[in-house]
Amino acid sequence: MTTGRRQLRLLSYNIQAGTTTANYREYLTKSWRQVLPNNQRIANLDSIAELVADYDIVALQEVDCGSLRSGFLNQAKYLATHAGFPHWHHQGNRKVGVLAHAGNGLLSRIPPSEVEEHKLPGAIPGRGAMVARFGEGPAALWLVVLHLALGRRARSQQLDYVAGLIRDYPHVVVMGDLNTGPGSRELSQFCDRAGLIIPDRDIRTFPSWEPKRAIDHILVSPDMDIADLQALPVTFSDHRPLAMSLNLDLKIPLPDQTHP
Template sequence: MNLTVMTYNIQHGHVHQSNPGRIDLKETASVIRDSGADLIGLNEVRGRGDHPDYTAQVEEMAAFLGFHCVFGRSIYVGGNNPYGNAVLSRWPISESKVFHIPDPAAELRISRFEHRSILRAAVDLPEGGQFAVFSSHFGLTPEEQRNAVVLASALTEAERLPFVLMGDFNVTPDDPVLDPLDERLTVTHPYLEGQLTHPSHAPDCRIDYIYASPSVTVNGARVLPSTASDHRPVVAELSF
């Protein structure tokens, strides 16, 4: 079966360049629609909360696209305002679970520290069987990133379905923290050489990733030149 997958840090749906500060989920969803992606992992997604800017963002995009979706909360912001990762799927999502990444020691936390998680969703494929999607947004410090890789490695090693692991990992491809993933999983790196993702208007690094299970073949990958968010999305063509 052939699949097109995408990872996209949507920056809460904020329009990054043309009108900074304005939330436009239709613009974000249009980037996804135009990519042709079947399965999408999203980061920096808001859920429905007390603040008027905290709406059910992934549900709104799913309605626009005619897709299925699931939201996975990592934290609450300013009271009862959920924030985390999400998955959009062309096909039904039969189960999902949030796995919480261990926090770093208190003395190693920076001012911008926030708790992180990995969302797993199991998608029912049209040809039968299932496919798992792991979507995550790693932390900003080395200890946070190591903790995230340890959990991601454990989850993917235990996974019995074909899968993708994707997200904004906040590290560049040459960082050895990624070695456990690079050594065991199918990578998209060879197709993305020289393609950068952040900041979208003038990218100087690639910190957004798509990995797949060893049973999955990567047939191509690319970074899309969108400035709707502060990250450019990454798309990969897979088969299994």
């Protein structure tokens, strides 16, 4: 590990529990893959592991935390192991008996100083936020992993809650599937309350085979120096991953430029 100014590579990815989807019809015709294990899922996770290995911090949504459909495999741990990440965390959120256990994941080459798990408000339980701190004191970087509700009212409640957690921190990155576009009222209000900006308002990530909606986001504090932001053209999930490079000059341990 080294400290100093260099690029920090971030990736946010809704991996759909390791399942590919090629078109809307497959949500129905291949819906069984959401509750039953299959060999394709492991091969797809291996492809995702190869992709995320190029990044320093990865925020995952819709990971399976160990249930029947994943063969009782913790997918965050699997990806961390196969992509060579020394630090990983998962947050189990929505559990459907033994059939499915959806959650958030965090993979990192930087040791977090602290990781908190928060249950988000909403009429239907099962959404959560992970808040990780890298470094100490005023120079710390705070990173939030989110997967928000489908309904606007619930999203507004959830974003209000998260804004209350992070509004006093000077260096913040929020990553995740927010299920709403950059022009939505709830997202604009959240950015105002939390002191964040939306770097690009037209990076479409869903559906992965023909992106039409910008619902995956990486939001940052205004003083962040963004070197690059793009959606990656892969179809390992029904979402495309969103990648950002930051020119960072904070007192946190940074990984070497080359990854194993």
